[in-house]
Amino acid sequence: MLELKRLEIRQQSFRLSADFAVSAGRRVAVIGPSGAGKSTLLSVIAGFFAQTSGEVLWDGQLLDGVGPGKRPIAMLFQDGNLFPHLDIARNVGLGISPALRLSAQDRARVEDALARVGLGGMGARLPSALSGGQQSRAALARILVQNRPLLLLDEPFAALGPALRVEMLDLVSALVRETGATLLMVSHDPEDARRIAEEIILVDDGVAHPPEDAAAMLANPPEALRRYLG
Amino acid sequence: MAQRPVAIGRRSGYVAAALILALLGVPLLAIFLRAGGGVLPGPSDWAALRFTLTQASLSAVFSVVLALPVARALARRRFPGRRLMVALTGAPFILPVVVAVMGLLAIFGARGLLNGVAAHFGLGPWRIYGLHGVVLAHVFFNMPLAVRMILQGWQAIPSERFRLAAQLDLPPRQVFRLLEWPMLRQVLPGAMAAIFAICLASFAVALILGGGPRATTVELAIYQAFLFDFDLGRAAVLALMQTSLVAVAAILALLVTRMDGSGTGLDRALPRWDSPGGWRRLADGAGLALAGVFLIGPLLAVAVAGLSGLGDLPSGLWPAIGNSVVVSLLSALSTVVVALALSAAMSRVVQGIGLLPLALSPLVLGTGYFLILNPVIAPGRLALPVTVLVNTLMALPFSLRVLAPAYLRVEADFGRLADTLALRGLSRLRWLLLPRLRAPLGFAAGLAGALSMGDLGVITLFGSEDRQTLPLLMYRLMGAYRSEAAASCGLILMGLSFGIFWLFDRGGGKSHA
Amino acid sequence: MKHLGFVAGCLMATQAAAQTPVLNVYTYDSFVPEWGPGPAIEKAFEMECGCDVVFTAAGDGAALLSRLRLEGARSEADVVVGLDTSLMAQAKATGLFAETDVSAKYDLPVDWIDTTFVPYDWGYFAFVGNVGAKHPTSFKALAESDTTIVIEDPRSSTPGLGLLLWVKEVYGEEASEIWKGLANNIVTVTPGWSEAYGMFLDGEADMVLSYTTSPAYHIIAEDDSSKEAVAFDEGNYMQVEVAAKMANTDQPELADRFLAFLVSDAAQAVLPTTNWMYPAVMPVGGLAEGFKQIVEPEKALLMTPDQAEAVRSEALEEWRSALSQ
Numbered sequence A: 001m002l003e004l005k006r007l008e009i010r011q012q013s014f015r016l017s018a019d020f021a022v023s024a025g026r027r028v029a030v031i032g033p034s035g036a037g038k039s040t041l042l043s044v045i046a047g048f049f050a051q052t053s054g055e056v057l058w059d060g061q062l063l064d065g066v067g068p069g070k071r072p073i074a075m076l077f078q079d080g081n082l083f084p085h086l087d088i089a090r091n092v093g094l095g096i097s098p099a100l101r102l103s104a105q106d107r108a109r110v111e112d113a114l115a116r117v118g119l120g121g122m123g124a125r126l127p128s129a130l131s132g133g134q135q136s137r138a139a140l141a142r143i144l145v146q147n148r149p150l151l152l153l154d155e156p157f158a159a160l161g162p163a164l165r166v167e168m169l170d171l172v173s174a175l176v177r178e179t180g181a182t183l184l185m186v187s188h189d190p191e192d193a194r195r196i197a198e199e200i201i202l203v204d205d206g207v208a209h210p211p212e213d214a215a216a217m218l219a220n221p222p223e224a225l226r227r228y229l230g
Numbered sequence B: 001m002a003q004r005p006v007a008i009g010r011r012s013g014y015v016a017a018a019l020i021l022a023l024l025g026v027p028l029l030a031i032f033l034r035a036g037g038g039v040l041p042g043p044s045d046w047a048a049l050r051f052t053l054t055q056a057s058l059s060a061v062f063s064v065v066l067a068l069p070v071a072r073a074l075a076r077r078r079f080p081g082r083r084l085m086v087a088l089t090g091a092p093f094i095l096p097v098v099v100a101v102m103g104l105l106a107i108f109g110a111r112g113l114l115n116g117v118a119a120h121f122g123l124g125p126w127r128i129y130g131l132h133g134v135v136l137a138h139v140f141f142n143m144p145l146a147v148r149m150i151l152q153g154w155q156a157i158p159s160e161r162f163r164l165a166a167q168l169d170l171p172p173r174q175v176f177r178l179l180e181w182p183m184l185r186q187v188l189p190g191a192m193a194a195i196f197a198i199c200l201a202s203f204a205v206a207l208i209l210g211g212g213p214r215a216t217t218v219e220l221a222i223y224q225a226f227l228f229d230f231d232l233g234r235a236a237v238l239a240l241m242q243t244s245l246v247a248v249a250a251i252l253a254l255l256v257t258r259m260d261g262s263g264t265g266l267d268r269a270l271p272r273w274d275s276p277g278g279w280r281r282l283a284d285g286a287g288l289a290l291a292g293v294f295l296i297g298p299l300l301a302v303a304v305a306g307l308s309g310l311g312d313l314p315s316g317l318w319p320a321i322g323n324s325v326v327v328s329l330l331s332a333l334s335t336v337v338v339a340l341a342l343s344a345a346m347s348r349v350v351q352g353i354g355l356l357p358l359a360l361s362p363l364v365l366g367t368g369y370f371l372i373l374n375p376v377i378a379p380g381r382l383a384l385p386v387t388v389l390v391n392t393l394m395a396l397p398f399s400l401r402v403l404a405p406a407y408l409r410v411e412a413d414f415g416r417l418a419d420t421l422a423l424r425g426l427s428r429l430r431w432l433l434l435p436r437l438r439a440p441l442g443f444a445a446g447l448a449g450a451l452s453m454g455d456l457g458v459i460t461l462f463g464s465e466d467r468q469t470l471p472l473l474m475y476r477l478m479g480a481y482r483s484e485a486a487a488s489c490g491l492i493l494m495g496l497s498f499g500i501f502w503l504f505d506r507g508g509g510k511s512h513a
Numbered sequence C: 001m002k003h004l005g006f007v008a009g010c011l012m013a014t015q016a017a018a019q020t021p022v023l024n025v026y027t028y029d030s031f032v033p034e035w036g037p038g039p040a041i042e043k044a045f046e047m048e049c050g051c052d053v054v055f056t057a058a059g060d061g062a063a064l065l066s067r068l069r070l071e072g073a074r075s076e077a078d079v080v081v082g083l084d085t086s087l088m089a090q091a092k093a094t095g096l097f098a099e100t101d102v103s104a105k106y107d108l109p110v111d112w113i114d115t116t117f118v119p120y121d122w123g124y125f126a127f128v129g130n131v132g133a134k135h136p137t138s139f140k141a142l143a144e145s146d147t148t149i150v151i152e153d154p155r156s157s158t159p160g161l162g163l164l165l166w167v168k169e170v171y172g173e174e175a176s177e178i179w180k181g182l183a184n185n186i187v188t189v190t191p192g193w194s195e196a197y198g199m200f201l202d203g204e205a206d207m208v209l210s211y212t213t214s215p216a217y218h219i220i221a222e223d224d225s226s227k228e229a230v231a232f233d234e235g236n237y238m239q240v241e242v243a244a245k246m247a248n249t250d251q252p253e254l255a256d257r258f259l260a261f262l263v264s265d266a267a268q269a270v271l272p273t274t275n276w277m278y279p280a281v282m283p284v285g286g287l288a289e290g291f292k293q294i295v296e297p298e299k300a301l302l303m304t305p306d307q308a309e310a311v312r313s314e315a316l317e318e319w320r321s322a323l324s325q
Helices: A038-046 A088-092 A104-116 A132-146 A161-178 A190-196 A213-221 A223-229 B009-034 B043-076 B082-088 B097-108 B113-118 B129-155 B157-166 B172-200 B204-209 B218-227 B232-256 B277-305 B319-344 B348-359 B361-375 B381-422 B425-436 B438-455 B472-480 B483-508 C001-010 C040-049 C061-074 C088-093 C139-144 C158-182 C193-201 C216-223 C252-262 C265-270 C307-325
Strands: A004-010 A014-024 A027-031 A051-059 A073-076 A150-154 A182-187 A199-204 C024-029 C052-057 C080-085 C117-128 C149-152 C186-190 C209-210 C226-231 C236-246
Touching: A004 A038, A004 B129, A014 A038, A014 A051, A014 A088, A014 A199, A027 A038, A027 A190, A038 A073, A038 A150, A051 C052, A073 B381, A088 A104, A088 A132, A132 B319, A150 A161, A150 B129, A150 B204, A161 A182, A161 A190, A161 C040, A182 A190, A182 B082, A190 A213, A199 A213, A199 A223, A199 B157, B009 B232, B009 B319, B009 B361, B009 B381, B043 B082, B043 B129, B043 B172, B043 B218, B043 B232, B043 B277, B043 C117, B043 C307, B082 B129, B082 B277, B082 B361, B097 B113, B097 B129, B097 B204, B097 B472, B097 B483, B097 C149, B129 B172, B129 B204, B129 B277, B157 B172, B172 B232, B204 B218, B204 C186, B218 B232, B218 B361, B218 C061, B232 B348, B232 B361, B319 B381, B319 B472, B319 B483, B348 B381, B361 B381, B361 B438, B361 C061, B381 B425, B381 B438, B425 B438, B425 C052, B438 B483, B472 B483, B483 C193, C040 C052, C040 C236, C040 C252, C040 C265, C061 C080, C080 C088, C088 C236, C088 C307, C117 C158, C117 C216, C117 C252, C139 C158, C149 C158, C149 C193, C158 C193, C158 C209, C158 C307, C186 C193, C193 C209, C209 C226, C216 C226, C236 C252, C252 C265
Parallel strands: A027 A182, A027 A199, A073 A150, A150 A182, C024 C052, C024 C080, C149 C186, C149 C209
Antiparallel strands: A004 A014, A004 A051, C080 C236, C117 C209, C117 C226, C117 C236
16 A cells, blocks of 8 residues: 655645555556646655655555665656667566576566567567557566556656557556556546546645545546646 | 655765865875975966966967857768768877877978978968967867867757758848857857866977967976976975866866767768858868868878888887887776766766866876875886876866766666666666766777877886886987987877777767667 | 886886895986987996896986985985986985995096096087088077077976076176077977977977087987087086985995996996987097097086076076066
């Protein structure tokens, strides 16, 4: 379970507060107008940016002061999710061992993960030799071997076309179902949320609201969400 | 910006910065202690300071002003040989000073090419000696650097803007006002400050071409205080004066500079749609041709002068080459290691500290180390390590200017991804930094190797029987009436400097993707 | 592979086998190359002393003295070769050098009475030009002529300092005027002899401040008699190069033997055609033919070391301000 206790984030004129918990295994969309602080919230959870006050806990353990790589978290950013100078297999392998010391078994896991996302046998290629969709798949393969209980997605598929994006979301959905991981995913498209999210965190006007049931919320949007959806 | 709670590798940067400060400060302290305090500079020292400031300012202004049309032509013209021309702009900077002065004299000297041509038309003879000669030589060394920095600025203007300008059919004057001038306003002061700082510590050029005691630089005054008066207190005070001057200039350069003049991508020809024709085309061509002749002439002269004596070289040549190559490779290696560590701090203060060695004369450093080592071990035994150390410090500012911005870019682009994957320490170095930094690392190592190759440095202070380097051999040949053999030595030295730079730069190659 | 020692020698102690005593000789740079006097003298002395001679080269004479002062009492040097008359007073004041009994029947234009420093070669400073050109024969004539000269900086080179003392010795209070007159003849002032002479050879100036013995090099080594030195009416200033035993040497006897060897026929015969100076003691075989073709000044000028030291800073200031205008 992810808990945000009286979290306050301040940066010049920007401020955001959050005080809620996300149950383990949930798929949650983070929705709100641009500039509201969706990405910042994820950054704080991932450990890239320190909160002003309050606490972030995972399964009751305080995460403050734990480095991003040491948190039980895997994350995909809007871009730059692969190292362009390393081939796909190594990019995925980094999810198992940062020093890339891989046993035969590890290598098999990498190959499995690549096959699982539809990139079987393409491990020796550099990211530049892949299409945009394939690059996203490769990043997802790494998420798979990382096997972290909390997955944060900061709109990694924003640059893909609608059909590809849907395909990726389905893949993500299947992966988290399979691993039982908790998913927090920033999105500005309610369709994305409708497609895979069980709950929605609405970020608006300096507050990240506690998660609420996605279907109910979209069927009967509260005032803030309605303003955003237009 | 968001501060990162984890600071991977930063500690190594702070350690390196502290080390640099100690390596620069402790020798000065040792000299002060030995001298029993400082001695205030006299009137001749103030005159030296004035001359130093004058020549450095003029050199900076002329280098940058003359570089402008060349960089502009390179930025907007596509022609065969453009790559070569850009590569050539790196040459004078890594040329050993004494060799370069030989080449300049062959063109601009009393019996030089220029006076020869002028005599045909009943003109001349022109004399190169004096303030103008010093400035001319400094322009030869630094104008190419300015060209690179300004060209980099030009190429940093997004090509979409030029596309827009072409679409709107803006006249050249408007293109300049709207697109180019704002860039130049950022780039020019930095280029000037950098060249000013480099010229402040100039020694041999001012000495040989200066034409007399009018052209006494602070560095010469230090040399004199040490070697002729053995006035350590005055030497140390002068060194401090020079350090403060360069520190101010370096900080200025750092604050206002965006462009580092490094090699990556400069030879890439970006599309331009607005290259004006007519007289502007001719002017660009003429500017490029003149600059080309100005840069190639002295290099060719060195080559020609060196050919005849090649058969007459002493048997000490090969060991001297061996020693120089070893010193150069070790210096290149240690320079990039230190520069990489300093870059890892990702801090302007640390980077500023890395630029400080620009200000300290090798003689002061060498003497300081000598004083420190002397009670422990005969300093001559450590000639090689000390030479490598001093060369490393001297090359550091240049290598750091190349590496630090590249390091920042890599961390900006991939730092977060690496953090989520817990890539730290050696893993981060091996799987992220080294591969992404290959090109700037190669460039920085080449620069350090070449600079170190041509440096006579502290070897004369520490030298003993077997520790002869190529510049020292060349100097010894000159000192034994054997100027032909010395010229050949100069040619070999030039070849080795370029060779080592080329090897490293090539080894760095183009970065992936 | 002697030169691997460059790398290895830094880490290892370079002491040879313990039974062979080592004589550390500090000298200036141009003494040690294969074409200099060093190797021949080393070989000859090692044959008779059963010792190992190790040369350490440090720049020129002034740099050599600075290095010895930096090293102070801890210096490994046993003998120093390459100071000269204008550095002697400073050198003696350091107390780093010991008296010696070594002496010889010197063929010097001056009487030698110093008991610390042993003269081993000498020469006259002179302006050197190309044969056929009309060369002025005095400072005043030079100042009035169009002849261009390149000189060395007295603050960084021994010939430069020699010229400074030369003018001062001849003209005393008028030295400043002489320098003002020379200012427009001086093409440039170089840090050391090498640059100046190289520039002269490249045709940058009509004449260069060097030695009367310089043409002998071109005659003997290059079979080229196109260079000549000029004897000045006022006389030519001398440089006497000296060697000395270090006070802190651990090989005092060996050091004395080396000094004695340096003024013996074996070494003196080597010096003229390697160091291109006159020998302090005329060797039995006389001088090479080339030395007989060169000019011999009629009047030898030399200040005593104490005089030289006393006028140095004043003369330097005159020089500086006259040439700075």
